[in-house]
Amino acid sequence: MVAMSQAWIVIDGEGQVGPALDVLGTNGSDVSAIVVGPEDLAVNVGRSVGHVNWIDSGEAPTEAGADAIAEAVAAAAPTAVVGSVSPGGRTLLGAIAARLDAPVVSDTLAISQDGNGTRVDKSDLVGRVIVTLDVPTPVCVLPTQTDAAPVELANPAMPTRIEAAPQAMNRVAVEPAPGAGSVLPNAARIVSVGRGLGSADGMGIVTQLASALQAEVACSMPVIDVGWVPADRYVGLSGQHVSPELYLALGISGAPQHLAGIRNAKVVVAINTDIKAGIFKRADYGILADLHQVVPELIRAVAGGR
């Protein structure tokens, strides 16, 4: 555990205090927080953290507070700074790290102090290994994303406002991004297709099976490059994260980057011709066969079962 009086957490949205305190292994009473955002957020943070500093970013985006935050945190010379993985949070931590001349470590699970500095445990290879680092302090870390909830302290801290002019930055437009509003994150069933389909001609049986199962169609990343499925439907680390009851993977090898998107799928069924395909390690049920033979059988079976 880091000496908590020397640990700071940086908050720019709800739900960030729990993961930050989790990394520090503390109930928060001895930690200092710096909050960028509305006063309500600062007050909420004060329920679980001993000391709360607050910068009101007003109408400006979070990033406009980066300079003021970096200055305030650096003045306290902390041993460790835990940020948040929100887009604004990453920017704030970057500014603090630059001011402290400190390294940044992502996907952090826990930090502790030893004689030589700070020991950092971080997750790597999509959660398959834990890497332990010794870092000369100070160090800035980004936590892994968790649902950890903070404990409410007996005596809530009143936020101390830091008067700071935001850096010049005006929000001139907010518009939906292409692909926003994808149906995949909420889909109960997904039929997902990979390069093993061979060509766009196979999409007919894929959409028939999806329709028979009342499922959404998804794919691996290379499939959008060849245009068989629209770009907002690829699943994985850099794509959609899904949590269906059923994920049916057709001709998908199961690369770690793809599996990262189906961590929360309940039942995974894989059809693949290669017994060594990684998808079989994640699958609850595996069919070692040519998808072009199995999928028509499945369509008939589902139709017959109605």
Ligand SMILES: Cc1cc2nc3c(=O)[nH]c(=O)nc-3n(C[C@H](O)[C@H](O)[C@H](O)COP(=O)(O)OP(=O)(O)OC[C@H]3O[C@@H](n4cnc5c(N)ncnc54)[C@H](O)[C@@H]3O)c2cc1C
């Ligand atoms: C930084 C980075 C980020 C990435 N992000 C993602 C991501 O978010 N999502 C993602 O999907 N990928 C991502 N990738 C790509 C990833 O590494 C893999 O290359 C990709 O997932 C492989 O796609 P695939 O399984 O469809 O194709 P392949 O790896 O080519 O696998 C095709 C599979 O089909 C099987 N097959 C062949 N013919 C048949 C048949 N007739 N019947 C049944 N099975 C058959 C083969 O045995 C094979 O296992 C990323 C890569 C990088 C470097």
